[in-house]
Amino acid sequence: MGMGASADRTADGPEEIPGILHLDMDAFFASIEVRDDPSLRGLPVVVGGAGARGVVAAASYPARARGIRSAMPMASARRLAPDLVIVPPRIAHYREVSSQVMGILGDVVADIEQISVDEAFLDVRGARRLFGEPVEIADLLRRRIREELALPSSVGGSVSRAVAKIASARAKPDGMLIVPADRTAEFLAPLPVGAISGVGPKAQAALERLGVRTIGQLREVPTSTLARALGPRTPEILALADGSDRTGLGHRTKDRSLGTERTWDEDLTDPAEVRRRITMMADEVSRQLRRSGFVSRTVVLKLRAPDGTTLSRSSTFDQPTASGERLREHVVALWERERPTMRRVRLAGVRATQLEPAAGVSLQSELSARPAGWTDLEAAMDRARDRFGSASLSRGSTLEPGRAEAPPTESPAPGESSAGR
Numbered sequence: 413m414g415m416g417a418s419a420d421r422t423a424d425g426p427e428e429i430p431g432i433l434h435l436d437m438d439a440f441f442a443s444i445e446v447r448d449d450p451s452l453r454g455l456p457v458v459v460g461g462a463g464a465r466g467v468v469a470a471a472s473y474p475a476r477a478r479g480i481r482s483a484m485p486m487a488s489a490r491r492l493a494p495d496l497v498i499v500p501p502r503i504a505h506y507r508e509v510s511s512q513v514m515g516i517l518g519d520v521v522a523d524i525e526q527i528s529v530d531e532a533f534l535d536v537r538g539a540r541r542l543f544g545e546p547v548e549i550a551d552l553l554r555r556r557i558r559e560e561l562a563l564p565s566s567v568g569g570s571v572s573r574a575v576a577k578i579a580s581a582r583a584k585p586d587g588m589l590i591v592p593a594d595r596t597a598e599f600l601a602p603l604p605v606g607a608i609s610g611v612g613p614k615a616q617a618a619l620e621r622l623g624v625r626t627i628g629q630l631r632e633v634p635t636s637t638l639a640r641a642l643g644p645r646t647p648e649i650l651a652l653a654d655g656s657d658r659t660g661l662g663h664r665t666k667d668r669s670l671g672t673e674r675t676w677d678e679d680l681t682d683p684a685e686v687r688r689r690i691t692m693m694a695d696e697v698s699r700q701l702r703r704s705g706f707v708s709r710t711v712v713l714k715l716r717a718p719d720g721t722t723l724s725r726s727s728t729f730d731q732p733t734a735s736g737e738r739l740r741e742h743v744v745a746l747w748e749r750e751r752p753t754m755r756r757v758r759l760a761g762v763r764a765t766q767l768e769p770a771a772g773v774s775l776q777s778e779l780s781a782r783p784a785g786w787t788d789l790e791a792a793m794d795r796a797r798d799r800f801g802s803a804s805l806s807r808g809s810t811l812e813p814g815r816a817e818a819p820p821t822e823s824p825a826p827g828e829s830s831a832g833r
Contacts, residue, residue, distance in 0.1 A: 428593040430569045431537035431546050432660055434576040435553060437513065438564040438585045440530035441470035441506055445499045447562050456493040459501050460486055463677035465758070469501055473585055507703075509561065516556050520549060525661040526704065533573050535661050547590045554588065570596060572657040578607050597655035601628030608649060615642055627653045670700045671712070673761025679718050680757040683747075690743050693762035698736030701764055707732035708764035711739050713746040716759035723750055732768050739764065 437443065441459040446452045456475035460468045466486035478493040490496050510529045517524055520543055523535035536549045543549045550567040557565050568579025569590035576591075578600070583589040591599045600607075605627055606616050618641035624630055630638065630653040639646045651657040672693050680686050690713065701708060709732045716722045727742040743762050 428571060429537055429540070429546060430571050430576075430590055430593055431535060431540075432571065432573050432576045433534040433536055433546060433550055433553075433567055433569045434573070434580040435517065435532055435534065435550075435565055435567045436577075436580045436584070437530035437557075438566055439470055439472050439476075440510075440563075441501065442472040442475070442499075443563050444502075444506060444509055446472060452497060452499075455497050456480065456495060457497045457499060458486075458489055459499050460489075461675070461677070462486060462498045462500070465675050465677050466498075467675055509563070512561055513557060513563075513565075516560065517553060519556075520553060523661055533576065533661050547588070550588050550590065572596070572652065573659050573661065574609065574652050574657060575600065577609060578603065581607070593655075597628075597631075597653070600653060600655070601626060603627050605630065608652060610645060611642070611649070618642075669712075669763050669765040669767065670697055670704065670706070670708070671761060671763025672696050672700075673714060673759060673763075675716075675759045676757075680760075681755065683751050686751075686757050686760065687744055687747060690747055690760055690762055691740050693760065694739035694743050695736040697762050697764050698734055698739050701734035701767075702770075705770050706764075706767040707734045707770045708739075709766035709768070710764070711742050712761075712763040712765055713743045713750075714759070714761035714763070715747075715750060715754050715757055717754060718756050718758050722759075723754065725750060726765070728766075732766075734770060 442457050445459060446457060452472075454474060455472070456478055457472040458468045458475050458480060459470040460466050464487070468480060468482050468484045468486060468489050470482055471480045471484075471489075475489070475493060475496070480489045480492055480496075486498065506529060513530070514524070514526055514532065517532060517534060521534045521536050521539050523538060524532050525534075526532040536543075536546050539549055540546075543552060546569045550569060554565050554567055557563055564586040566580050566583040566586060567588045567590075568576045568581070568583055569588075570576040570579055571593045575596055579589040579591050582603075603626060604616075605611050605619050605624060606613075608627065611619075619625070619630075619638075622633055622637065622641060624633055624641075630650065635646060635650065638650070642649055648657070674689065674693070680689065694711075697711075708729070710726050710728045712724060712726045714722065714724050725746045727746055729738060729742070733739070739762070
């Protein structure tokens with residue numbers, strides 16, 4: 413249970429409750445496969461593409477013990493574990509299980525912010541009257557997920573969303589860590605600066621040159637000096653480091669994203685085939701948007717050549733949208749601009765960014781820019797796919813037979829992928 417269930421009473425008033433929880437499913441895709449096939453228990457299992465250019469989408473904890481991680485080339489994973497068990501992905505099934513997880517959370521907590529297929533932030537302060545203190549609510553949620561879905565999960569709790577996420581990572585696998593308000597700085601101090609989301613290798617290297625390796629050491633460096641290493645996020649990171657951050661749910665909605673990407677066993681050389689593949693991705697992302705209740709202001713097309721050259725190009729809509737047709741128009745236009753110099757494509761991805769809740773956006777501009785029948789058609793297609801499977805309906809332009817594809821890497825929806833954690 414870690415550092416405790418709740419904060420001590422503050423000097424100035426009532427107890428401050430560590431009521432922001434981060435619940436994260438453990439090795440989500442791989443755990444589902446092991447649950448569905450108990451003969452895999454204890455084996456190094458990965459979900460991913462088995463082809464020459466396949467990648468690991470998720471790894472079980474026995475596989476991780478061998479050094480295997482998500483997004484690793486499958487060839488490297490095989491070298492680390494010759495007895496590796498590779499399971500092809502079942503994305504529609506994972507999303508169905510995700511909905512079941514979120515349904516359990518919704519039974520207990522009203523304020524939920526789902527940030528990917530397998531994780532969510534929860535503000536449980538309003539649920540205390542019915543279900544008890546945050547530690548009791550966290551225990552209840554984990555127990556129900558274990559009993560009803562036979563899946564492991566981890567929970568971190570704090571007065572801040574950022575610290576709750578750090579705590580859940582420290583609780584893995586299958587654990588719980590609730591950080592009291594008055595011990596937040598103490599909890600963070602010995603942790604490496606890389607534990608802070610968004611402090612990547614470059615920032616870590618710059619901080620190391622300053623002699624800063626832990627979060628506690630950040631507090632000892634002048635702000636002006638830190639700003640040269642951390643840039644505009646310096647005040648935010650310092651507030652986290654000294655325990656004063658109180659960021660709750662929904663603060664970063666526009667920073668979130670939904671997307672998918674594919675790596676192929678054979679390079680794509682036919683421009684029409686690339687166009688067909690990215691059209692399918694645009695439709696997939698638009699469906700993710702509608703299922704998650706978001707619209708997007710910007711779409712990003714990612715392309716990678718065989719030599720590793722990677723391009724990322726974006727296009728912004730005149731109005732936020734969740735329409736697959738509008739996403740398709742923009743990503744195809746981006747592809748046409750890059751096509752003359754990108755003769756061979758190994759990887760492509762489509763991502764919707766700058767998300768906003770759909771409920772807060774007027775549909776008038778959508779209806780004026782596109783016949784209302786198109787929105788009705790996409791809604792009908794969603795219903796059919798939910799009932800009969802994602803492959804039951806496709807655009808006519810995507811019906812050409814395609815080559816076998818590797819699965820999307822853990823990335824997804826909304827926000828950064830975590831399905832393998």
